Amino acid sequence: MAELVPVEPFDIVVFGATGDLALRKLIPALFHRWCDGQITEDSRIIAAARDTMSDEAFRELAATHIVDKSMSDERRKSWTSFTQLIRYTALDVSRDGEDWNDLKAAMDPNEDKIRLYYLALPPSIYGSVCAGLARQSLNSWNARIVLEKPIGSNYHTAREINDKVGEVFRENNIFRIDHYLGKETVQNLLILRFANYLFEPLWNANGIDHVQITVAETLGAGKRATYYDRSGALRDMVQNHLLQLACLVAMEPPESLEADSVRTEKLKVLKALRPITAATVPNDVVRGQYQAGAVDGEKVPGYAEEVGHDTDTETFVSIRAMVDNWRWAGVPFYMRTGKCMASRRSEIIVQFKEIPHDIVGVAKGTLHPNRLVIRLQPDEGVKLMLMTKDPGPGGLRLRYVPLNLSYAEHFEADYPDAYERLLMAVVRGNLSLFMRRDEVEAAWRWVDGIIQAWDEGQAKLYGYQAGSDGPTQSALMLDRESREWFDGLSR
Ligand code: BG6
Numbered sequence: 001m002a003e004l005v006p007v008e009p010f011d012i013v014v015f016g017a018t019g020d021l022a023l024r025k026l027i028p029a030l031f032h033r034w035c036d037g038q039i040t041e042d043s044r045i046i047a048a049a050r051d052t053m054s055d056e057a058f059r060e061l062a063a064t065h066i067v068d069k070s071m072s073d074e075r076r077k078s079w080t081s082f083t084q085l086i087r088y089t090a091l092d093v094s095r096d097g098e099d100w101n102d103l104k105a106a107m108d109p110n111e112d113k114i115r116l117y118y119l120a121l122p123p124s125i126y127g128s129v130c131a132g133l134a135r136q137s138l139n140s141w142n143a144r145i146v147l148e149k150p151i152g153s154n155y156h157t158a159r160e161i162n163d164k165v166g167e168v169f170r171e172n173n174i175f176r177i178d179h180y181l182g183k184e185t186v187q188n189l190l191i192l193r194f195a196n197y198l199f200e201p202l203w204n205a206n207g208i209d210h211v212q213i214t215v216a217e218t219l220g221a222g223k224r225a226t227y228y229d230r231s232g233a234l235r236d237m238v239q240n241h242l243l244q245l246a247c248l249v250a251m252e253p254p255e256s257l258e259a260d261s262v263r264t265e266k267l268k269v270l271k272a273l274r275p276i277t278a279a280t281v282p283n284d285v286v287r288g289q290y291q292a293g294a295v296d297g298e299k300v301p302g303y304a305e306e307v308g309h310d311t312d313t314e315t316f317v318s319i320r321a322m323v324d325n326w327r328w329a330g331v332p333f334y335m336r337t338g339k340c341m342a343s344r345r346s347e348i349i350v351q352f353k354e355i356p357h358d359i360v361g362v363a364k365g366t367l368h369p370n371r372l373v374i375r376l377q378p379d380e381g382v383k384l385m386l387m388t389k390d391p392g393p394g395g396l397r398l399r400y401v402p403l404n405l406s407y408a409e410h411f412e413a414d415y416p417d418a419y420e421r422l423l424m425a426v427v428r429g430n431l432s433l434f435m436r437r438d439e440v441e442a443a444w445r446w447v448d449g450i451i452q453a454w455d456e457g458q459a460k461l462y463g464y465q466a467g468s469d470g471p472t473q474s475a476l477m478l479d480r481e482s483r484e485w486f487d488g489l490s491r
Pocket residue numbers: 217236237346
């Protein structure tokens with residue numbers, strides 16, 4: 001049974017507290033941990049943003065994202081008690097004004113208390129926030145800074161930000177969030193690979209034909225269009241979430257789950273990624289943008305219409321990546337992500353090699369290679385596809401069937417969401433679920449190569465209908481190598 005161990009008392013300052021991330025994810029995450037008794041009463045939540053408002057007004061704003069008619073009385077009571085932890089302070093982080101004193105006054109003066117500064121802000125102002133905290137001497141030894149992705153928009157801006165933050169906080173007090181690393185099923189990747197003997201001997205170019213990583217969303221850019229239009233799918237999703245997943249699949253066994261062991265192994269994968277250049281980008285990368293269509297039966301406008309101007313930002317990207325090391329020589333890692341796709345699903349598919357010799361002599365096409373399907377969301381689970389004999393008389397028939405581990409059937413369905421887990425990990429000082437500086441920078445170096453190739457004029461943008469699986473060119477990319485994208489649940 002899961003055991004909820006309370007964390008030590010802490011003060012958390014949420015910068016950008018009136019923004020989407022804070023209201024939709026962070027405050028609810030803290031509330032859920034409060035309800036489960038993990039946060040003690042002597043903790044404080046200090047919401048900081050530019051607008052002037054009272055504590056009560058902020059609590060009411062936060063409530064609009066949490067409290068609804070269906071909420072039980074008990075939960076309502078918990079919400080009321082939880083709000084007593086929340087203070088609001090108006091702060092313009094770009095200025096060295098009086099409001100920094102107000103922030104300091106809202107915090108517990110005890111310098112030994114754990115302090116968390118969560119920057120739910122654009123990365124371009126991370127430096128100003130750190131400078132402000134340093135001026136107030138709020139960067140005490142036990143203070144941790146949490147940086148949201150994306151850190152920068154390329155290698156150089158990421159370095160600048162990391163340098164500025166690094167002037168105020170030690171690397172071990174910097175928690176760079178990639179919320180995918182907080183997902184239960186993503187954490188299970190390490191366990192699946194390294195707590196089972198079964199896979200590791202085959203987990204290499206001798207046993208594996210290729211790997212597919214898909215993160216498909218049904219939603220469009222929505223309210224975040226201003227940010228998204230400057231970013232696009234490559235920077236928003238590939239630089240962080242998809243590459244982190246690829247690292248967990250491709251990395252060598254770490255000595256332990258200790259943060260630096262894991263992070264060093266992930267870094268090696270990022271460094272081994274074959275650079276994509278202007279010469280290779282037309283074959284290895286497909287950019288797409290959704291056009292009007294229907295998702296889940298609802299009509300959806302095209303992306304350009306949604307953002308209100310002509311734009312060549314990609315809302316879909318698929319990539320054929322190679323990890324140039326001994327283990328993965330010749331094994332493509334196909335990655336794709338997109339908005340307004342046919343269905344919401346994130347999954348990793350490991351396609352094993354075909355058997356070397358067919359003793360059965362069945363019709364061509366009836367023997368399928370083993371396939372491991374790791375479904376990250378929704379319908380979390382792991383499936384290992386195997387060939388079996390179809391029981392019963394009538395000649396020898398083979399069937400391709402799953403050994404199926406469904407989370408819903410096997411485990412308590414209700415486990416903490418990624419942000420809940422990550423926030424508690426920051427309080428505990430557990431860095432293994434966060435990205436180290438060199439990882440973020442190595443990921444940008446590889447992604448920058450693609451952006452540069454696009455800038456050199458190889459940035460063809462293909463349309464795809466909202467509600468589809470992306471541009472047909474993405475399917476052709478695999479077809480050229482006699483492969484196809486799989487929908488792991490369909491079998
Ligand atoms: C965020 C991206 O990091 O991840 C969003 O900025 C995306 O564009 C989101 O929608 C997807 O996260 P999840 O947990 O819903 O798969």
